[in-house]
Amino acid sequence: MGAEGTVPDRGAIHADAESMARAVGTGDHVALIARGTVDAWHRRVERAAPGSPDRSYLVSLDDTVRGAAATATSGTTPQSRQVTNSVVLATAEAPFSGAESFRAVLSEGLSDAADGGTVVVDDPSAFVPADADPGAVVEGVLAVADEFGVEFHAVATGDGAVVAALARRLSGADTDADAAIAAQSLDYLRETDPTNFGYLRRYWREARRGLTAVEMTYPQSKQVHAALSDPETTSRTLGAALQALVKLGALGVWGDTVAANRYDLTQFDPARIDAVGAALEALDD
Numbered sequence: 001m002g003a004e005g006t007v008p009d010r011g012a013i014h015a016d017a018e019s020m021a022r023a024v025g026t027g028d029h030v031a032l033i034a035r036g037t038v039d040a041w042h043r044r045v046e047r048a049a050p051g052s053p054d055r056s057y058l059v060s061l062d063d064t065v066r067g068a069a070a071t072a073t074s075g076t077t078p079q080s081r082q083v084t085n086s087v088v089l090a091t092a093e094a095p096f097s098g099a100e101s102f103r104a105v106l107s108e109g110l111s112d113a114a115d116g117g118t119v120v121v122d123d124p125s126a127f128v129p130a131d132a133d134p135g136a137v138v139e140g141v142l143a144v145a146d147e148f149g150v151e152f153h154a155v156a157t158g159d160g161a162v163v164a165a166l167a168r169r170l171s172g173a174d175t176d177a178d179a180a181i182a183a184q185s186l187d188y189l190r191e192t193d194p195t196n197f198g199y200l201r202r203y204w205r206e207a208r209r210g211l212t213a214v215e216m217t218y219p220q221s222k223q224v225h226a227a228l229s230d231p232e233t234t235s236r237t238l239g240a241a242l243q244a245l246v247k248l249g250a251l252g253v254w255g256d257t258v259a260a261n262r263y264d265l266t267q268f269d270p271a272r273i274d275a276v277g278a279a280l281e282a283l284d285d
Contacts, residue, residue: 010142011119011152013166015176017041020120021048023153023173028117029053030109030150034061034094034126035157041122042087053117056087057109061094061126094126099140102127106148117150124166125158138165156180160188167249171269178275185248186279193247200244203233204277207241211251211268218254218262248276 014020017036021044033041038058046052082088088109096102110117121127128137145152152170156163156177163184172178190197200207206228213227221239225231231238242263245251252267 010146011154011170012173013154013156013163013170013177013181014173015156015180017044017122017155018048019173019177020122020153020155021045022050023151024048024053024118024120025116025151026051026053027115028055028057028110028150030057030059030106030117030119032059032061032092032105032119032121032126034121034123036122038089052086054086055111057090057105058087059090059092059105059109061092061096061123095129096127097129098127098132098137099144102141103144103147106144106150110148110150115149117148119145119150119152121152121154123158124154125162128159128162134159134161134165135168138162138169142169156184160184160191164188164247164249167272168246169249172272172275175271175275178272179279181249182272182275182279186276189244189247193244196240196244196247199237199240200276201280201283203237203241204245204273204280206231206233207238207245208270208273208277210238211242211263211265211273212270214265217265219265220262224263245273245276248272250276 012023014023021041024045029045031038031041038060042056042058045056079091081090090108092101092105106119124138127141128134142152154166154170163181167181167185172181186197189200210224210228214224215227216223221242222235224242225233225235225238233241242251246253246263250269250272252264254262254264
């Protein structure tokens, strides 16, 4: 069983909508907009993207779409209305019911001739019902995006559990994105796992040094600890900090069939750990 981790060219997480708009390519483009309007998003893409999409399918995850659009409807398939040769506006109820609702949107939104494309989400929490497991929903949604051959882009906003789940599977687009991911994910970690949050806050530098020093690809925490000179941590407290980094998407973990605390250093992200460290240092309590 392989490690859970980020996949190159699968997409990215962005600090804000402006950055996400710059990721839109010239192929087919699907946008799911919960925090703004589809009209505003379309204008943003026209300003920021390197080229206009061949086809845009813009879905409002709200009761109304400002502009010429259809009335919202229940169910998994959005109700849509073509407004130009290359732009279709649609509405859908949020939250989605996960991967199957997402599949219905892509089936409607991507043309039969589409060769790749981009999907953007301005609030990834819109995919996750209140009683659902964010990790399972995010994995299902990304699997559908892979199936359709499109990049998935999202803004690091909304529910911290959802952002953390995305961060374990997608890279940050830039340093601003890494900072936004760190801030959102740390809030979630602090609320749901205060013990490991505390160990990470105290020992994140030592965890980073150990991961850099160890000469194994899939070490256990005791092996990372052994690579340190004069450590402040014990193997147990270092392991707690490493587990926190896994939850934040800065480190991969090998499958449960090997060992619960065996880490995958092919998914070690020093830049994200530095962003986490900066966010921790900025805390005033």
